[in-house]
Amino acid sequence: MEFKSKEYYEQIAKELCFQTRAFIGGMFVEASQGKTFDTINPATGEKITNVSGCGKEDVLNAEKEARKAFEDGCWVKKSPAEKKEILFRLSELIMEHQEELAVMESVDSGKPIRDTLTGDIPDTALTFRWHAEAIDKLEDAITAGDGEHLSLVVREPLGVVGAVLPWNFPLQMAAWKLAPILASGNSCVVKPAKLTSLTLLKLAELAKEAGLPDGVLNVVPGDGSVIGEALGMHPELEALTFTGSTEVGKKLLAMSGKTNAKRILLEMGGKNPCIIMPDVKDLDHAAEEAVNAVFWNMGENCTSNSRLLVHKDIKEKVVEKTKALRTGNPLDPDNHLGAIVEKKHMNTILNYIQKGKEEGGKLLCGGGPILEETGGNFIAPTVFDGVTPEMTIAKEEIFGPVLAIIEFQTEEEALRIANDTEYGLQASLFTDDLSTAHRMSRALRAGTVSVNCYSEGDIGTPFGGFRQSGFFSRDKSLQANKQYTELKTIWIQL
Ligand code: NAP
Ligand code: MG
Numbered sequence: 001m002e003f004k005s006k007e008y009y010e011q012i013a014k015e016l017c018f019q020t021r022a023f024i025g026g027m028f029v030e031a032s033q034g035k036t037f038d039t040i041n042p043a044t045g046e047k048i049t050n051v052s053g054c055g056k057e058d059v060l061n062a063e064k065e066a067r068k069a070f071e072d073g074c075w076v077k078k079s080p081a082e083k084k085e086i087l088f089r090l091s092e093l094i095m096e097h098q099e100e101l102a103v104m105e106s107v108d109s110g111k112p113i114r115d116t117l118t119g120d121i122p123d124t125a126l127t128f129r130w131h132a133e134a135i136d137k138l139e140d141a142i143t144a145g146d147g148e149h150l151s152l153v154v155r156e157p158l159g160v161v162g163a164v165l166p167w168n169f170p171l172q173m174a175a176w177k178l179a180p181i182l183a184s185g186n187s188c189v190v191k192p193a194k195l196t197s198l199t200l201l202k203l204a205e206l207a208k209e210a211g212l213p214d215g216v217l218n219v220v221p222g223d224g225s226v227i228g229e230a231l232g233m234h235p236e237l238e239a240l241t242f243t244g245s246t247e248v249g250k251k252l253l254a255m256s257g258k259t260n261a262k263r264i265l266l267e268m269g270g271k272n273p274c275i276i277m278p279d280v281k282d283l284d285h286a287a288e289e290a291v292n293a294v295f296w297n298m299g300e301n302c303t304s305n306s307r308l309l310v311h312k313d314i315k316e317k318v319v320e321k322t323k324a325l326r327t328g329n330p331l332d333p334d335n336h337l338g339a340i341v342e343k344k345h346m347n348t349i350l351n352y353i354q355k356g357k358e359e360g361g362k363l364l365c366g367g368g369p370i371l372e373e374t375g376g377n378f379i380a381p382t383v384f385d386g387v388t389p390e391m392t393i394a395k396e397e398i399f400g401p402v403l404a405i406i407e408f409q410t411e412e413e414a415l416r417i418a419n420d421t422e423y424g425l426q427a428s429l430f431t432d433d434l435s436t437a438h439r440m441s442r443a444l445r446a447g448t449v450s451v452n453c454y455s456e457g458d459i460g461t462p463f464g465g466f467r468q469s470g471f472f473s474r475d476k477s478l479q480a481n482k483q484y485t486e487l488k489t490i491w492i493q494l
Helices: 006-015 056-071 081-095 099-109 113-136 170-183 198-210 223-234 244-260 283-297 317-321 344-359 411-419 434-443 475-484
Strands: 021-023 025-029 034-041 047-052 149-157 161-163 187-191 215-220 241-245 264-265 274-275 307-310 362-365 380-386 401-405 426-430 447-453 483-492
Touching: 006 099, 021 187, 021 198, 025 198, 034 483, 047 198, 056 161, 056 215, 056 223, 056 274, 081 099, 081 198, 099 113, 099 170, 099 198, 113 170, 113 434, 113 475, 161 170, 161 223, 170 187, 170 198, 170 241, 170 475, 187 223, 198 215, 198 411, 223 244, 241 244, 244 264, 274 283, 274 411, 283 317, 283 401, 283 426, 307 411, 317 362, 317 401, 344 380, 344 401, 411 434, 426 434, 434 447, 475 483
Parallel strands: 161 187, 161 241, 187 215, 241 264, 274 307, 274 426, 307 401, 380 401, 426 447
Antiparallel strands: 021 025, 021 215, 034 047, 149 483, 362 380
16 A cells, blocks of 8 residues: 655644544434543643543443344344445445545554554454354254254344444454444344444544434443443343453453353453474575564563564564564554553553563563654563463463463473463464474464464455453454354244
8 A cells, every 4th residue: 555644644633533422322422421531642741632531320321222123123124235334334434435444543543554544444344244144144044853842042132232432453352243243133222332422423423424213323432441341230231242451351341140140251461482494494584573463562462472472583674574573653654553441551561671671571672662752652672582371471461562472392292381371362383394384373372373474364255262361252253253143943833
């Protein structure tokens, strides 16, 4: 893609118009208590605007509107063709507003414009189109039965689904949840992360313009502890889908147990390994991918490959490619890395870097804040060598631009280190040997294993985690459409 100039994107940023109020029952409304919170540009430290800070009563209202819409059938009873047309229109509107949405996402979250323009926004549009296309392609079943009865196994929408979202891919994660929720006929109440509410509120405006009936989609910005809990503890919500930390995900499971046993679908953290086997000849390619795998999105990525397991010495190449990454103003398309989402998270990352030093990691590059004069939150991409599996930076999810290089001697040892984690979201493997590729990709305990590249697959492949990276959840693929439905058996005497 050909990018325009930094000045061009900065001009769009100046002219942005925000939706800042909650979206309930098809209308933008103030929070019932009139509260608001500031949303900050992490690249400058400046306030962008105020957003409505919803409370429990707003969640209850939003659920009522969603329930009313579900029960009157304004969405669920539309024909597959009608539903598709509306979701296709939404997808088109997202692309018509792509520059505005990409700049808004960059300004609100610190993500580099080169990524929001080429990834977040087009992927959001694709996600709505893809799940909408599936609406009239999924088939139900007739089982063998006993000859005296007709047995149908059909899928029904769940009803009202809640969604709690993270800040690292604000619009894209919203789409991964909303597209299959809506395609399956449900209504929903969605909570964006407080740090990044703006693009989802804009999406709500576009959904209304596309013809999505009022009440089907409701957006309630505000505190996780308030809104997330109001959704988790809601006595009637049929399901709650979540992307975020393992800690909060587990809380939602407990809330479901304490209330109505709502279906809980969790996508959580990761401490993902990238293994480069000694047989790899194209070390340049492997190093390039390994660097992208850890530093993409400033490492604020649940599949960030923050552990690099190497046999051969390709450390020099890794450092050289890390140093070639440009960090700075997210609206400058020459920058590969933008700003860390907030000061508090930046300090968490800096503490991990400090721990890495104290526990004996050898710093090869980076290691601290940069561009402090901008008022923004920037960290130089950081590489530690000589890391051992028991060190904190090898164990805990940092969610920042920090790579730990760990050495191994044998395939068994590489697999043991890679799998020695409470997580299991993604793993990357580099090898020139076909048998090794098959053997090791099956042995890695992760929801996605990419071979000879770093990848999360595409929209047609399921995405979710083993162990404490996930709970009964797969985003993307037909599996996502299915997980927002109930199976029903209909047994008819002939
Ligand atoms: P987080 O603190 O768990 O926040 C995620 C969402 O949960 C936010 O909307 C947050 O609200 C809300 N929340 C916070 N406390 C809550 C509570 N007590 N009850 C209910 N909801 C609550 O996660 P984060 O630190 O923002 O995001 C980073 C984490 O997300 C990382 O661990 C990362 O691995 C994970 N992640 C996973 C995936 C995946 O697909 N597996 C993708 C992206 C990120 P507020 O923040 O608005 O208060
Ligand atoms: Mg948080």
